[in-house]
Amino acid sequence: MYRAEEHIDNPHGIEDHSRDDKDFRKKWTQEEVAIDPATGMLNYIANRKGDWVTSAAYVENELRAAAALGMTPEGLRFLGNALHTLEDFYSHSNFTELLLLKLGHLQVYPWAHRKVQAPSPRYPLVTGKFGSNDIQVSLAYVLNENLTATKEYVPGQRTASTEILLILLKDIPSEYLDQKQVRRLEVLLGFKEEFVKNHPLMGRMIDELSKLMSKLPNAILSAQARKHATNVTKSQEEFLSNPSFLHPTHSQLSKDHDDHPLHLLAAALAMEVVREIGGLIAGVWTGKGTVETVVREALKYFVHPEDIQNAATDGRSWVFEWARQWARTNPAKLQLLERGAIINRQFTEAKQAEARIRAQGEAYGAPEALLAKVRGTLQGIEGLA
Numbered sequence: 525m526y527r528a529e530e531h532i533d534n535p536h537g538i539e540d541h542s543r544d545d546k547d548f549r550k551k552w553t554q555e556e557v558a559i560d561p562a563t564g565m566l567n568y569i570a571n572r573k574g575d576w577v578t579s580a581a582y583v584e585n586e587l588r589a590a591a592a593l594g595m596t597p598e599g600l601r602f603l604g605n606a607l608h609t610l611e612d613f614y615s616h617s618n619f620t621e622l623l624l625l626k627l628g629h630l631q632v633y634p635w636a637h638r639k640v641q642a643p644s645p646r647y648p649l650v651t652g653k654f655g656s657n658d659i660q661v662s663l664a665y666v667l668n669e670n671l672t673a674t675k676e677y678v679p680g681q682r683t684a685s686t687e688i689l690l691i692l693l694k695d696i697p698s699e700y701l702d703q704k705q706v707r708r709l710e711v712l713l714g715f716k717e718e719f720v721k722n723h724p725l726m727g728r729m730i731d732e733l734s735k736l737m738s739k740l741p742n743a744i745l746s747a748q749a750r751k752h753a754t755n756v757t758k759s760q761e762e763f764l765s766n767p768s769f770l771h772p773t774h775s776q777l778s779k780d781h782d783d784h785p786l787h788l789l790a791a792a793l794a795m796e797v798v799r800e801i802g803g804l805i806a807g808v809w810t811g812k813g814t815v816e817t818v819v820r821e822a823l824k825y826f827v828h829p830e831d832i833q834n835a836a837t838d839g840r841s842w843v844f845e846w847a848r849q850w851a852r853t854n855p856a857k858l859q860l861l862e863r864g865a866i867i868n869r870q871f872t873e874a875k876q877a878e879a880r881i882r883a884q885g886e887a888y889g890a891p892e893a894l895l896a897k898v899r900g901t902l903q904g905i906e907g908l909a
């Protein structure tokens with residue numbers, strides 16, 4: 525279940541899917557994606573004065589549950605949830621960019637169009653919006669990689685991909701594929717290991733069917749991904765072309781992947797926070813600390829770099845030292861953060877991704893043509909049975 529607050533994603537544009545499942549969130553509101561005048565961060569991150577969901581409240585809840593459950597599998601799971609969200613603060617927001625700006629690297633693009641006044645002039649701290657286009661393209665990439673990575677078909681063995689494909693076949697609406705055929709196929713597959721020894725022709729036809737089916741999900745996904753890839757590019761342009769728009773996309777801001785120039789800095793900051801908060805929880809579990817301390821120390825990291833004091837008492841000024849160190853040792857990557865360079869890189873990446881999707885689409889063919897072949901082969905198998 526995807527919940528924006530668990531990844532500090534910007535909920536801008538999320539529609540109400542709570543009718544599909546009560547655990548999905550309601551439609552986004554203007555208030556939750558507005559700027560908190562006290563910090564310059566968008567409200568859904570850590571402004572708990574409204575009735576919207578915040579990542580800060582989520583982290584607090586998970587930490588309290590972890591502390592209460594002790595060092596048990598459940599306790600560790602809640603701790604993992606909280607630490608994951610703290611990590612995402614660095615990889616999904618413009619925190620590192622704003623940090624470098626504060627340190628005087630004024631060429632770094634802030635991923636915000638203009639400064640706001642409160643409480644001192646600063647660019648707003650935002651995270652990327654993970655709208656349905658970004659979600660579907662990311663999922664399509666992952667699924668595509670998993671399916672194409674599955675092993676070659678071994679006669680007489682039902683592979684993991686065949687299991688997945690059976691599940692997917694069952695999701696094809698009955699107007700396209702008669703589900704009775706799919707159920708019969710499943711029964712046949714169950715007997716196949718024995719059967720194929722005495723009926724080599726049937727074995728070959730089922731092999732053929734497996735090959736067709738292994739292409740089918742990719743063909744469907746490729747067709748969908750092509751449509752969504754274009755929409756992602758549109759969402760990216762929507763931010764770049766509108767100076768009053770606060771909401772870049774997930775793919776514009778995300779430092780999740782090691783090809784982003786700031787990946788290592790974001791990861792290093794996240795690891796240090798995880799080390800600190802993990803240590804504090806371990807203290808609570810062994811009777812050496814309080815959960816109030818853990819919550820306070822964790823939530824202090826949801827902060828705009830402009831509000832971090834260059835003093836030992838702040839407890840966060842180490843991030844300046846880490847960022848200075850990174851900037852000293854990565855002058856070439858620093859240049860990649862200039863507006864022209866980073867936008868150029870993203871458009872190139874988006875174009876390459878689109879080209880990959882298009883090539884895959886051509887390799888797999890149109891889903892309709894594959895479905896026709898699947899139907900034909902199923903009928904052939906039925907004729908033999």
Ligand SMILES: [Zn+2]
Binds near residue numbers: 608
């Ligand atoms: Zn996440």
